[in-house]
Amino acid sequence: MKISDATRPDTDKLPLERRMVDLFRAGKGAVLSGEELAGALGVSRTAVWKHVKMLKAKGYRIVSLPSRGYRFIAPPDDLSDLELGAGHSAKRIGRRIVCVRETGSTNQLAFRMAEEGAGDGTVVLAEMQTGGKGRLGRRWESPPGVNLYCSVILRPPILPATAPQLTFLSAVAVARAIESVTRLQPRIKWPNDVLVHERKVAGLLNEMSAETDTIHWVVLGIGVNINMERDQFPDDLRYPASSLLLEHGAPVSRLEFTRTLLSLLDSLYDDFLNRGFEPLREEWIARAMIRFRRVAVSSGDGDMEGTVVGIDSDGALLLQTSDGVPKRVLSGDVRFV
Numbered sequence: 022m023k024i025s026d027a028t029r030p031d032t033d034k035l036p037l038e039r040r041m042v043d044l045f046r047a048g049k050g051a052v053l054s055g056e057e058l059a060g061a062l063g064v065s066r067t068a069v070w071k072h073v074k075m076l077k078a079k080g081y082r083i084v085s086l087p088s089r090g091y092r093f094i095a096p097p098d099d100l101s102d103l104e105l106g107a108g109h110s111a112k113r114i115g116r117r118i119v120c121v122r123e124t125g126s127t128n129q130l131a132f133r134m135a136e137e138g139a140g141d142g143t144v145v146l147a148e149m150q151t152g153g154k155g156r157l158g159r160r161w162e163s164p165p166g167v168n169l170y171c172s173v174i175l176r177p178p179i180l181p182a183t184a185p186q187l188t189f190l191s192a193v194a195v196a197r198a199i200e201s202v203t204r205l206q207p208r209i210k211w212p213n214d215v216l217v218h219e220r221k222v223a224g225l226l227n228e229m230s231a232e233t234d235t236i237h238w239v240v241l242g243i244g245v246n247i248n249m250e251r252d253q254f255p256d257d258l259r260y261p262a263s264s265l266l267l268e269h270g271a272p273v274s275r276l277e278f279t280r281t282l283l284s285l286l287d288s289l290y291d292d293f294l295n296r297g298f299e300p301l302r303e304e305w306i307a308r309a310m311i312r313f314r315r316v317a318v319s320s321g322d323g324d325m326e327g328t329v330v331g332i333d334s335d336g337a338l339l340l341q342t343s344d345g346v347p348k349r350v351l352s353g354d355v356r357f358v
């Protein structure tokens with residue numbers, strides 16, 4: 022492709038560094054001369070040189086070849102918004118990406134941003150969390166630089182009672198992303214875990230601000246253990262845990278994983294808004310490998326056993342119990358028997 026094809030008029034407003042990265046990507050490893058880049062970006066060759074230097078300082082690997090130009094080798098594997106924004110042509114999820122080094126909890130940060138008016142599909146990422154949250158006040162271990170801690174702000178035109186459907190959406194997206202990037206076969210565990218080889222590699226925490234019949238916003242919290250090492254897990258976990266690195270046997274690019282996940286979330290959310298919950302429910306049940314299995318559930322209402330017959334539209338697990346009466350379970354821990 023000719024270098025000028027990559028600069029469309031609507032990209033002119035993007036920051037220069039981001040446009041430069043787009044050009045390097047489109048060049049697919051070719052050497053681009055300072056003059057070519059300067060022409061395509063509408064700036065001087067000195068400005069090109071300066072911005073290449075800035076990209077290098079951010080961890081981009083770019084080789085400068087005297088009197089020939091620049092060759093792009095690889096992006097950094099940190100989750101800078103610049104890199105994730107590049108090439109991700111989002112309908113909603115990922116149109117705006119905010120990436121911070123450190124925060125208490127990305128869900129809390131996303132909540133604050135939603136209060137201040139952040140739009141549908143805004144994504145918040147952190148390199149580490151000092152107060153990562155699980156359900157019911159539990160803690161989510163969030164060491165720096167190795168995992169994904171992500172929260173997505175959504176403003177869906179649905180009733181608050183059906184908001185739990187969005188947990189199924191993030192579970193399916195995480196499972197698909199793991200499969201696509203590593204070829205591992207993840208299994209979803211009701212209500213909010215994703216397992217590989219029966220060990221938890223991801224947890225989901227959705228939170229909502231709503232009135233009786235209106236959702237102001239939902240925050241989809243997604244934590245995925247990507248390159249976490251065995252000695253980074255605490256000893257007192259409720260459930261065996263692992264990371265993609267440990268199960269896959271090789272490091273996984275956080276950038277590739279995150280880009281894949283965001284684009285899957287975006288297309289699944291679009292599908293959900295256009296076609297409703299049904300396709301998602303089917304895929305979730307297939308990926309949970311749970312239909313017609315006998316399970317034991319311990320919940321606030323006590324323990325029970327039954328055969329799973331489906332998922333209700335509010336996310337409840339539907340069980341056929343031995344007394345013949347179908348039961349709905351809204352929360353609790355499930356294991357196969």
Ligand code: BT5
Binds near residue numbers: 170213245
């Ligand atoms: C969850 O809770 O699985 C939801 C986790 C959601 C985390 C994301 S990260 C981005 C966003 N921002 C946040 O602050 N949170 C979300 P739950 O099912 O309650 O599981 C929590 C339990 O899992 C803990 O009590 C530990 O036993 C265990 N655990 C803690 N950290 C873990 C980790 N990194 N990997 C696997 N298990 C972990």
